[in-house]
Amino acid sequence: MSKAFGAEHWPTELRLKTAEKLLEIDFDNGARFRLPAEYLRVESPSAEVQGHGPGEKQLVAGRAEVGILKLETVGNYAVRIVFDDLHDTGIYSWSYLYELGIEQERRWKDYLAALERAGQSREPKRK
Numbered sequence: 001m002s003k004a005f006g007a008e009h010w011p012t013e014l015r016l017k018t019a020e021k022l023l024e025i026d027f028d029n030g031a032r033f034r035l036p037a038e039y040l041r042v043e044s045p046s047a048e049v050q051g052h053g054p055g056e057k058q059l060v061a062g063r064a065e066v067g068i069l070k071l072e073t074v075g076n077y078a079v080r081i082v083f084d085d086l087h088d089t090g091i092y093s094w095s096y097l098y099e100l101g102i103e104q105e106r107r108w109k110d111y112l113a114a115l116e117r118a119g120q121s122r123e124p125k126r127k
Contacts, residue, residue, distance in 0.1 A: 021067045033101030044090035061120035
């Protein structure tokens, strides 16, 4: 694969670990990330989650058990992740996946704090 669309770091391998509910990604600079499905879902680059402008990001709660059904390549610059809650509108560019890996600890901590402030939970609501 050739680098395109401003991707500074290029993935060399993506491994979907369905049973573990995570995506493993190796990049050309040696970086390796294990990104849980829940983390990827709540950080989806879709407009549904990110909004259409600054400060519009939506808090996505109740996704502790979400899994990944499949990955679909988008050109040579991204992957669409289809989650088992049927969310499939996020297109994860290679640079965004790298950013999620590098910032995972901070973003996850911020997410948990936002849930607490909103009185929300990671756990799905039971019927």
